[in-house]
Amino acid sequence: MEREAMEFDVVIVGAGPSGLSTACRLMQQAHDQNRELTVCVVEKGSEVGAHILxxxxxxxxxxxxxxxxxxxxxxxxxxxxxxxxxxxxKGAEKAQKLPNCVVPKTMHNHGNYIASVGNLCRWLAEQAEGLGVEVFPGFSAAEVLYNDDGSVKGIATGDMGIGMNGEQKDGYMPGMELHAKYTVFSEGCRGHLGKQLNEQFNLSSDADAQHYGLGIKELWDIDPALHQPGLVLHGAGWPLTGNTSGGFFLYHTDNNQVVVGLIVDLNYDNPYVSPFDEFQTMKHHPVLKQYLEGGTRISYGARAITKGGLNALPKMTFPGGLLVGCDAGTLNFSKIKGTHTAMKSGMLAAETIFDAIVNGCEGGKELTGYIDRFESSWLYDELYRSRNFGPALHKMGPIMGGAFNFVDQNLCNGKLPFTLHDNHEDYAQLKPASGFAPISYPKPDGKISFDKLSSVFLSNTNHEEDQPCHLQLADSDIPLTQNLPTYAEPAQRFCPAGVYEVIEEEGSPRFQINAQNCLHCKTCDIKDPAQNIRWMTPEGMGGPNYPNM
Known part of the structure; x- marks a missing residue:
């Protein structure tokens, strides 16, 4: 069966904050100038917001x-x-509260809101549809399409009804081609098409190495007597040790709920580290446990974040398209915020694309004017002022790096006359397991801490079981012949969903991939020391279904 094709002025891949802001801004301009414009957004989640965390x-x-x-x-x-x-x-029981006056001002949140970004995206999708945008949830963008001259032509959605061995099942439906004058890629952190475009057009040739963190989050109902709407807690330290860094958050939102989570930087060197178990351990500290005790955990999820900042931004333009939001890496790590920066990057993209269409620019051209808009915007200024934040922490550690960032942000307003760089790839920082002792994490108590499988259950994750595995190994031997003897196969620990296991069968190890559990966090694609795991999009609607996350 041949694929059908649909033509649009603009196709947007991913219904996150950046993609939906692109769509809304495009149609606002079209209405303002009374012009016809066709815009569609494809989203791999079962609904808008289902994969947003x-x-x-x-x-x-x-x-x-x-x-x-x-x-x-x-x-x-x-x-x-x-x-x-x-x-x-400072250990399992002790903590030091820092005065706000010594905290980098980027961490101050006056004027901000605690919110579910998933719900914000659902609302943005309603605004977009009200403006005339076509939003298609449940359709995975599986392939980039190219014109004969090498420019991006659009995307193709994935086939539906393909069996595990590649055969067409009953109800098979081929994917659809969506052609556009311009295609905007807004897939979020480590977007699989964005990664391919980066390689195709060598977009990162002038950028520092990109850096990532794994964010793990839970939503809790807590005792109303303990609930303080609007209270924001951040912190670092125990139980993370050695060269494993990161930070926790606990936010009191509405409806007697809190969100609690841990971000672990993925440049850690100890292959025995399990970010999931570090998080479960951390929740027992009195600073957090005081709010969680007696409460009920109602949702769980995980997602990698792109945190390299300005220094690691790739070239965001290429013939026929743009990278925006976390697909490019616009998150401001000094604020631990990426929603407003992602939205602004999409709005700048929309203004650039609309100008090109109005001025009769042919589709498939490279919109280099986007860079001028970006560098003239508050988004660039904000990222520039925070450019040293992550490298300082990586190079100096949380104490000295924090002190440097206080001077840089509070005293010098992000305008020190030099730029720090960290060009060490996160995955390459793992050291052989022989240099470390295995970590014995406490057994979960089922009240504050939990195991992986019960956690994945709360994410409402589901994939059609009879489909090709979307977690592809370039070499199926590497997990057991290289990663296991050298690194004790770290995938079974860095994955927060229990996707990867080493199972003993008749005295021999077997590497098993439980793709059904996959939260689409992309950590395996980032942290595998051999760069042997390639995350590809599964059949549409597969993955988590997050409520209020």
């Missing part, structure tokens, strides 16, 4: 620009931040 404290700056009347429109930003508390955990 973020902390999240949202800075409304970009939303103020996109929809100045967002409060009247009912945007789901209901809980304003009322207080920031920053802690350094």
């Amino acid at each position: 973020s902390g999240a404290v949202v800075e409304p700056r970009a939303l103020d620009e996109l929809f100045p009347d967002w409060k009247e429109r009912g945007a789901p930003l209901n809980t304003a931040v009322t207080e920031d508390q920053i802690f350094l955990l």
